[in-house]
Amino acid sequence: MEDAFLTTKQVADMYPFLSEGTLRYWRHAGTGPASFTVGGRKVVYRRSEIERWLTEQEESTTRGGVA
Numbered sequence: 001m002e003d004a005f006l007t008t009k010q011v012a013d014m015y016p017f018l019s020e021g022t023l024r025y026w027r028h029a030g031t032g033p034a035s036f037t038v039g040g041r042k043v044v045y046r047r048s049e050i051e052r053w054l055t056e057q058e059e060s061t062t063r064g065g066v067a
Helices: 008-014 020-029 047-061
Strands: 005-007 036-038 042-046
Touching (some): 005 008, 005 047, 008 020, 042 047
Antiparallel strands (some): 005 042, 036 042
16 A cells, blocks of 8 residues: 555544644644655655554553453
8 A cells, every 4th residue: 555645634534533733733842643844834744654653652551451
């Protein structure tokens, strides 16, 4: 599968628990999934980076039992 580039809105639409505002805040704070700008303004995320970051979050915060 080709690695898609997603806008902040597309990420928020695809993952409703990640709001556009939260993604913008994380970008400003230097946390959250990696993003970059195209043409100096358009912020995009690689879909693979979102998935990698979510997996990292799951692995680092899972408590009890087997997930």
